[in-house]
Amino acid sequence: MTRKQKRLSVIVGGLVFLAAATGLTFYALGQKASYFYMPADLATATVQPGQRIRLGGLVEKGSIVRGQGATVAFAVTDHEKSVKVTYTGILPDLFREEQGVITEGTFGPDGTFVADSVLAKHDERYMPKEVADGLKAKGVWVESESQ
Numbered sequence: 001m002t003r004k005q006k007r008l009s010v011i012v013g014g015l016v017f018l019a020a021a022t023g024l025t026f027y028a029l030g031q032k033a034s035y036f037y038m039p040a041d042l043a044t045a046t047v048q049p050g051q052r053i054r055l056g057g058l059v060e061k062g063s064i065v066r067g068q069g070a071t072v073a074f075a076v077t078d079h080e081k082s083v084k085v086t087y088t089g090i091l092p093d094l095f096r097e098e099q100g101v102i103t104e105g106t107f108g109p110d111g112t113f114v115a116d117s118v119l120a121k122h123d124e125r126y127m128p129k130e131v132a133d134g135l136k137a138k139g140v141w142v143e144s145e146s147q
Contacts, residue, residue, distance in 0.1 A: 038131075049106075059075070073087075085114075086108075103118050
């Protein structure tokens with residue numbers, strides 16, 4: 001092999017390695033992506049069974065039901081539609097009715113959203129951006145309420 005051929009083979013090998021690393025990175029990131037939905041958006045969306053999504057909105061008033069152990073059932077609403085959610089675990093301290101929440105998980109076979117994480121707003125002025133934008137678009141949440 002001549003010097004030129006060796007150099008070319010090293011360059012081609014490096015490019016193949018970079019292409020493989022880039023492909024694996026995009027594949028891994030694609031598997032971790034979870035899409036954000038408001039309850040009314042789910043009526044028009046096609047969510048595959050077992051697909052991880054984020055469901056955001058407000059905790060519906062009067063919907064929190066504490067089950068056995070650490071299991072809690074509640075509904076997330078955007079004042080148009082609501083989705084029943086079950087969660088097993090410790091809820092955030094600020095989780096309560098009519099507060100902004102984002103849950104992440106999948107839909108069970110009975111149509112109930114099974115959450116494996118629950119995020120609640122952390123003070124009276126903060127609303128998760130996705131939830132605030134969705135509620136503002138529906139005219140439910142007004143900027144003056146956040147101050």
